[in-house]
Amino acid sequence: MALKRSSTAVQVKELLLERILDGTYKPGERLIELQIAEELQTSQAPVREALRYLEAMRLVETEPYKGTRVRVVTERELEESSQVRSVLEQLACELAAPKLKGNCAELQAEADKFMNAARKKDFATYSLHDTAFHRLIMQAADNQLLLSIWESVVLESRFLRILAKIGGENLVEFGDAHLVVLEALEKGDGKTASKSMRNLICKFHGLKI
Amino acid sequence: MALKRSSTAVQVKELLLERILDGTYKPGERLIELQIAEELQTSQAPVREALRYLEAMRLVETEPYKGTRVRVVTERELEESSQVRSVLEQLACELAAPKLKGNCAELQAEADKFMNAARKKDFATYSLHDTAFHRLIMQAADNQLLLSIWESVVLESRFLRILAKIGGENLVEFGDAHLVVLEALEKGDGKTASKSMRNLICKFHGLKI
DNA sequence: TGATTCTCGATTATCGATAATCGATTTTTA
DNA sequence: TAAAAATCGATTATCGATAATCGAGAATCA
Incomplete structure (x- = not known):
């Protein structure tokens, strides 16, 4: 029975993924780490990890010190x-x-x-x-x-x-x-x-x- | 001249990637966050982020509370x-x-x-x-x-x-x-x-x- | 003895605080 | 006044500390 719990980071990833796909977050929109962390009652670190997943999936783009945005697909x-x-x-x-x-x-x-x-x-x-x-x-x-x-x-x-x-x-x-x-x-x-x-x-x- | 600096996490990712590919880290080997952090004179957070990148690239596998290993390709x-x-x-x-x-x-x-x-x-x-x-x-x-x-x-x-x-x-x-x-x-x-x-x-x- | 529980060191997961940087605005300067 | 510099609030990047969990071996029990 491999019911595996998942880390906060993974849960955050799932949520953000859903929101990007259903259009809650529009293309180009900024995802602000501390805002998301507060909304989800967690801290910045798991949110950042979630963003790294999404970045690798090419769903968001990150620039150092400028933050993360939903990628605009041309x-x-x-x-x-x-x-x-x-x-x-x-x-x-x-x-x-x-x-x-x-x-x-x-x-x-x-x-x-x-x-x-x-x-x-x-x-x-x-x-x-x-x-x-x-x-x-x-x-x-x-x-x-x-x-x-x-x-x-x-x-x-x-x-x-x-x-x-x-x-x-x-x-x-x-x-x-x-x-x-x-x-x-x-x-x-x-x-x-x-x-x-x-x-x-x-x-x-x-x-x- | 878009010479962009990169975050510590990205640098760590590049290094780990190199080591996985050149065989420094063998398939199945554990990547211990604090060990790597200490070796690279940084903290745990950027290392974790780097591992999230590599995970999405399918080069490593992570289980909650069990850590991250180099993926064994069958x-x-x-x-x-x-x-x-x-x-x-x-x-x-x-x-x-x-x-x-x-x-x-x-x-x-x-x-x-x-x-x-x-x-x-x-x-x-x-x-x-x-x-x-x-x-x-x-x-x-x-x-x-x-x-x-x-x-x-x-x-x-x-x-x-x-x-x-x-x-x-x-x-x-x-x-x-x-x-x-x-x-x-x-x-x-x-x-x-x-x-x-x-x-x-x-x-x-x-x-x- | 053999199975079960307990303990402990190692490691991961998460947090809260601080430093670094950005962009916009205001102030200064020539 | 226009350009340059300083300031400031917002946000990201990083850190160090602590909580949670794991695996392995020690201790206990039937």
Whole structure:
């Protein structure tokens, strides 16, 4: 029963992470150590450690004596992360295909949910299940490093911004493209799945490759 | 002239990083905060922050109240990192090809050096220039995220361990495989370069894909 | 004896205080 | 008056001290 407690620093990290992702802290906003420490009834040291984690995750930037800010992700960086994501997911499809052959019930369930949301133009729900769909594939690939890099890249390319770019009109089309991947995986055809996945990410994220 | 000072924590991080990579600290070895602090004439706090950086880089592992150890990279994880590396470099070749078309002098220089080392079975020199060769391509891809992930993955898959697996006998063959990539890049043929690169990494790192 | 509890030194986790630095504002100076 | 210097509040960087916890061995007990 490895229920491990976690240090204050880790808890602070989790909280700050959540707040950065849900937009409580906006891009560019300063994170003031003593303010956070006081709010969370702790001291400066654990907060600083938490910020070092987030810095390594590229979610915040720190300059000596100037403090820490939520990183502003530029359009260019968003493109960069989509490029990287496309090959990470391509690899995941190849690796996951054998395991998912004839075993795609969970994937199908998520696909149903995001297709439903797509028809209703419900971005939030769409995003939730789309991400879950992709994460299932990443997990099935059974490569810890791949998964952990993917998680951090997905954080970087805040999904909602990508969806905004795709636009409500194309949401169904975008969802449909996922079904091709799903079919290929169901058949265990990693080659097709990985190609389709890469195309889907590149196409809808506006990459030319 | 952005010569920025760096905090004690960053300096400590750099030092520990160096020592982990050059083997001063062996895998599994404990890093004791107050010991390091005393050695470096600083206090515990900056050392802890440095360890948080290294933790996020997956170079060390920390358990609450048990301390921090240099991570032991298993054979399995080495494979995982090679898989990831193969697609990162594949992408880099695609992206870098236009820029490197007819502009591969630097790459050629590194290739000459590692081929020379390969013939002499000089692992250390080989490793140096092989890494430089790959890094030039990664840099030419002009994607900061890709580069930074690649750097961390390369750290993870300590190169010398990979080379040991390849063995002195095959070093020349391994080096030769790089020349195919080089030729394709020189022609600006990203498709061929990226395929050859992926094959080369997979084949010599013992992956089946 | 074999298992359990207790004790203790080592180490990590956290805190509160102080030093160093920043940026903005005010004051001084030429 | 415009530039330079001094000042000041806010914040980060670092330190030293203390609390919490761990692991290993000693002591205890059945």
